[in-house]
Amino acid sequence: MKILVLLSFALIFFPFNVATEDEHSDMHDLMAHLLTPASEAIWESSGYVITEEGEFSLEPTNEEEWERVLYGAKVITESAYLLNIPSRSKNRKEWVLFAGLLEEVGEKAFEAAENKDVESLFEIGAELYQVCVSCHQIYMTD
Numbered sequence: 157m158k159i160l161v162l163l164s165f166a167l168i169f170f171p172f173n174v175a176t177e178d179e180h181s182d183m184h185d186l187m188a189h190l191l192t193p194a195s196e197a198i199w200e201s202s203g204y205v206i207t208e209e210g211e212f213s214l215e216p217t218n219e220e221e222w223e224r225v226l227y228g229a230k231v232i233t234e235s236a237y238l239l240n241i242p243s244r245s246k247n248r249k250e251w252v253l254f255a256g257l258l259e260e261v262g263e264k265a266f267e268a269a270e271n272k273d274v275e276s277l278f279e280i281g282a283e284l285y286q287v288c289v290s291c292h293q294i295y296m297t298d
């Protein structure tokens with residue numbers, strides 16, 4: 157089956173480059189093993205895949221799949237606190253701001269998942285992506 161169009165943040169934009177496994181750092185581990193899987197739970201649960209056979213929604217189809225979105229959303233919200241512990245935030249103004257945005261977006265995603273609102277979830281997925289990219293533009297060196 158030939159895939160023609162993908163309208164999914166997970167499939168279009170991801171992955172951010174993940175360093176090789178031996179390059180461990182505190183931030184690497186938090187990003188690669190906590191924030192990334194949490195975000196994928198959202199990005200992989202909204203949008204469409206359009207193929208020659210037709211259009212397929214990535215929308216969750218059962219409680220277990222919705223539960224994964226709720227879990228991801230909650231992890232994203234709570235990760236704001238983890239990013240803002242002083243040894244990580246170093247009191248940097250924009251850092252704290254971006255972490256705050258993650259908290260907000262996570263809460264919105266949680267609400268959308270509770271309401272099984274896939275359209276909102278797709279928009280929130282785009283917002284989430286913007287927050288990741290904005291912080292990386294400033295703080296992700298190389």
Ligand code: HEC
Nearest residue numbers: 172174175181183184187191192195254255288291295296
């Ligand atoms: C508050 C700032 C900030 C936010 C917000 C942020 N990141 Fe990051 N991210 C970083 C920094 C700093 C690095 C570089 C870490 C390193 O390599 O030491 C990074 C690196 C990464 C990496 C590469 C990890 C590696 O080292 O291989 C991935 C993947 C990643 N982030 C995913 C995400 C995702 C997904 C989001 C949004 C849900 C996100 N990040 C939001 C600061 C942030």
